Amino acid sequence: MTTSAQLLQGPTRRLGDRVVGPGHPVYITGEIGINHNGELANAFALIDQAAAAGCDAVKFQKRTPEICTPRDQWDIERDTPWGRMTYIDYRHRVEFDADDYRQIDEHARARGIAWFASPWDVEAVDFLEQFDVPAHKVASASLTDDELLRRLRATGRTIILSTGMSTPKQIRHAVEVLGSENIVMCHATSTYPAKPTELNLRMIHTLQSEFPNVPIGYSGHETGLQTTLAAVALGAVFVERHITLDRAMWGSDQSASVEPPGLQRLVRDVRIITESLGDGVKKIYDGELAAMKKLRRVQDSSEPQLASTGS
């Protein structure tokens, strides 16, 4: 028979002062991404909301626009909240520089919440390395970028690896390049918003069996909260959801993001679900004894009696 120790044991990783893995509180990350729209005030407000909700961390995306934007798209014009501009100018408009991140670092520390980012290119890793971040993240889109993965491995930090839009072979290769000892892997479906029929949450169990030495989490892009809670019930030890101040704000990720009241409910319910999962070892609770005495017609002399802790 499985014991509680077996159920609550499993691979763990350190993220700053937190341990992530079975038997530890689910690590909840509010993915700001670029939902700040290049405004520090929005980033601060999102950090405040995530901290107030009880998230463990917020996350950003860091790109070097000239590297991440294909050359043939630089000059394409588009309408933005700041007027009509070229795509490359827009990509710059939504990036924070080192001074901005220093302020973000201070703001997050003051709120008692960690922050980290997904660097989308090697220069962005170098940029983020000037800060004492607890981890780096590999966005699903970057899973096949071996050069980026090698640079990330060299940082020695914990790496969160998202697996949307990827084949099992690509995932195994990414794990080989990153090394399995420092990673937390997230099941993800990279559609925005993701339909329930495409979430395939049982992949959490598939990844747990295929990578028994890696903590498995979930990065969600669905609109509701139930499916993320189901991921936790299935054993996800790390959860990430996009967060926004207002889903109607300008930006492609906003509509698939969680607003502040939803974030509060999500964190509350993740914590309740974690407590309710227990240790999987049958016991009779003190509170059941009175009900047993009243309701059970055929008592068994070996049953625990009132005031016993039972087991």
Ligand SMILES: C=C(OP(=O)(O)O)C(=O)O
């Ligand atoms: C897009 C990202 O991640 P995911 O693939 O988990 O959505 C990201 O972290 O920047």
